[in-house]
Amino acid sequence: MGKVKIKNLKKSFGELEVLKDINLEVCEREVICIIGPSGSGKSTLLRCINALEVATSGTVEVDGNDITGAADKDINKYRQNIGMVFQQFNLFPHMTVLENISFAPVTLKLKSKQEANEKALKLLRRVDLEEKANVYPEQLSGGQQQRVAIARALAMDPDVMLFDEPTSALDPEMVGEVLNVMKKLAKEGMTMIVVTHEMGFAREVADRVIFIDEGFIVEEGPPQELFGAPKNERTINFLNMVL
Amino acid sequence: MSIPELVVQNWSRLLAGLAMTVELTIISLIIAGMLGLLFGLLSVSKKKSLRAIALVYVDIVRGTPLLVQAFFIYFGIPAALGIRLDANTAGIITLSLNAGGYLAEIFRGGIESISKGQMEAARSLGLPYSLAMTKVILPQAVRTMTPALINQCIITLKDTSILSIIGIQELTQTGRLIIANNYQAFEMWTIVAVMYFVIIMILTKISKRIERKMSYGKSEN
Numbered sequence: 090m091g092k093v094k095i096k097n098l099k100k101s102f103g104e105l106e107v108l109k110d111i112n113l114e115v116c117e118r119e120v121i122c123i124i125g126p127s128g129s130g131k132s133t134l135l136r137c138i139n140a141l142e143v144a145t146s147g148t149v150e151v152d153g154n155d156i157t158g159a160a161d162k163d164i165n166k167y168r169q170n171i172g173m174v175f176q177q178f179n180l181f182p183h184m185t186v187l188e189n190i191s192f193a194p195v196t197l198k199l200k201s202k203q204e205a206n207e208k209a210l211k212l213l214r215r216v217d218l219e220e221k222a223n224v225y226p227e228q229l230s231g232g233q234q235q236r237v238a239i240a241r242a243l244a245m246d247p248d249v250m251l252f253d254e255p256t257s258a259l260d261p262e263m264v265g266e267v268l269n270v271m272k273k274l275a276k277e278g279m280t281m282i283v284v285t286h287e288m289g290f291a292r293e294v295a296d297r298v299i300f301i302d303e304g305f306i307v308e309e310g311p312p313q314e315l316f317g318a319p320k321n322e323r324t325i326n327f328l329n330m331v332l
Numbered sequence: 333m334s335i336p337e338l339v340v341q342n343w344s345r346l347l348a349g350l351a352m353t354v355e356l357t358i359i360s361l362i363i364a365g366m367l368g369l370l371f372g373l374l375s376v377s378k379k380k381s382l383r384a385i386a387l388v389y390v391d392i393v394r395g396t397p398l399l400v401q402a403f404f405i406y407f408g409i410p411a412a413l414g415i416r417l418d419a420n421t422a423g424i425i426t427l428s429l430n431a432g433g434y435l436a437e438i439f440r441g442g443i444e445s446i447s448k449g450q451m452e453a454a455r456s457l458g459l460p461y462s463l464a465m466t467k468v469i470l471p472q473a474v475r476t477m478t479p480a481l482i483n484q485c486i487i488t489l490k491d492t493s494i495l496s497i498i499g500i501q502e503l504t505q506t507g508r509l510i511i512a513n514n515y516q517a518f519e520m521w522t523i524v525a526v527m528y529f530v531i532i533m534i535l536t537k538i539s540k541r542i543e544r545k546m547s548y549g550k551s552e553n
Contacts, residue, residue: 139456141452141455141456161460161461162460165455165458165459165460166458167458168455168456168457168458169457169458171456172456173453173456175449175452175453177447177449179447179449179450179452179453180453181450181453181454181468181472182472183471183472183475192457192467193454193457193458193459196459196463196467197457197458197459197463238453241457242456242457245457245458
C-alpha cells in the first residue's frame with residue numbers, strides 16, 4: 090500500500106517546465122532520498138507533495154487523500170499529517186522553542202496547552218535539546234534550530250516527513266547532529282522523503298535513492314545499486330561530480 | 333501681555349483645544365488602524381481584484397492633498413447627497429481615511445518584510461491562511477512596523493491642525509480665535525507651537541520605550 094503516490098506530475102512556473110512527468114510511489118516506513126543537480130526540480134517535487142506548490146497537472150496522493158484536487162479546507166487537514174522541514178529552518182522567532190513546538194497543536198485545538206507542552210518537552214528530549222525549551226530560536230545554533238524544527242513537525246504526529254535540504258544551510262560541524270536525529274527517526278519507522286546533497290546519508294539511510302535531472306526521474310534504486318553501479322550516463326556524471 | 337500672562341489668561345481654552353486635538357487624533361487613529369489593517373491585508377492577497385481595491389484606495393489618499401480631502405468630505409459630499417455633516421464628523425472621516433491609506437502601506441510593507449518561509453512553515457503545519465497570518469506573520473510584522481506606526485501617529489496628530497480650516501476648534505483654531513481678540517500673533521503662535529512640541533515629545537519618549545520593549549532580537553529566518 091503506497092503512502093505517497095505521485096502520478097504524471099507536472100509543474101511549470103510560467104514558461105519554465107520544472108517537473109515534466111514524475112511518477113513515484115513511496116511505501117509506509119520507506120526512506121527515500123532525492124538527489125540531483127540544483128535546479129533539477131527536487132525541491133519543487135517535495136513542495137508539491139504538501140501543496141506548497143500547486144501542481145500544473147497530474148496527481149499526488151498521501152494516505153489515500155488527493156492533495157492536488159483538494160479544497161483549501163481539506164488541504165489544511167491533510168497537511169497536518171505531512172511534516173515538513175525546511176532548508177532555512179523557518180522557526181517562529183517571536184516564540185520560544187517550546188512555543189514553536191506546541192503552537193500548531195494548540196492553535197488547531199488538537200491538544201490542550203498542557204498536553205502539547207508535555208509532548209513538546211518529550212520531543213525536545215528526543216532531539217536532545219530539553220534544556221533549550223524556554224529560549225528563543227535566535228539564541229540557538231543552526232544545527233539546534235533545525236533539530237527544533239524537526240521536533241515542531243513531529244508535534245503534529247505526521248505520517249510522512251518531508252525534508253527539503255535540511256543540512257544545506259548549516260555549518261559543516263553541525264550537519265552531523267541533524268543527520269543523527271533523522272537517522273533515529275528513520276530507524277523508528279517514519280516514512281521520509283529527503284531532498285539532500287548528503288550522499289553519505291543517502292547511502293546509509295535510504296531504502297531507495299531517486300536521481301532527478303531536468304524534471305525527470307532519471308534513475309532510481311537501492312543506494313548500493315545507484316551509487317555502486319549507476320546505469321544512466323547523467324547519473325554517472327552527477328555522481329562523479331559530487332562524490 | 334507677556335507669554336506667561338497669556339498662558340494663564342487663556343489656559344482653559346488652550347487646554348480644551350489641545351484636548352480636541354488629542355481626541356481627534358485618537359479616534360481617527362483607531363479607525364485608521366482598522367482600515368490600514370484591512371487594506372494592508374487586501375494588498376498582500378493572492379487575488380488580483382482585492383489587491384486592486386487596496387491599490388486604488390492608497391493611490392487616492394496619497395495622490396490628493398489632505399486639505400482637498402477635508403473640503404471634499406466636508407463640503408463636496410454633503411452638497412452632492414443633500415445631507416449635513418458636522419465639522420467634527422467630517423474631520424474624523426477625513427483623518428481616518430487619510431491615515432488609513434498610509435497605514436495600509438505600512439502594514440503591507442511590514443507583512444512583506446517577513447520571510448516567505450514563515451508563512452510556509454505555518455501552512456505546512458496545517459494552519460489555515462487566516463491563523464498563519466494572525467498568529468505568525470502579523471505579530472512579527474507589527475514589531476518591524478513599530479517605528480513607522482509611531483511616525484504615522486505623530487503625522488496624524490499634526491495633521492489635525494489642517495482641520496482648523498473647516499472650523500473644528502482644535503488647538504490651532506483655538507490659537508487663531510484668541511489672536512483675533514488680542515492681536516498678539518507672535519506670543520500666541522509660540523505658545524501653540526510649544527504645546528504641540530511638548531505633546532509630540534512625550535509621545536516620542538513613550539514610543540521609544542515601547543520600541544525597546546518590543547525588540548526581542550530578530551533572527552533573519
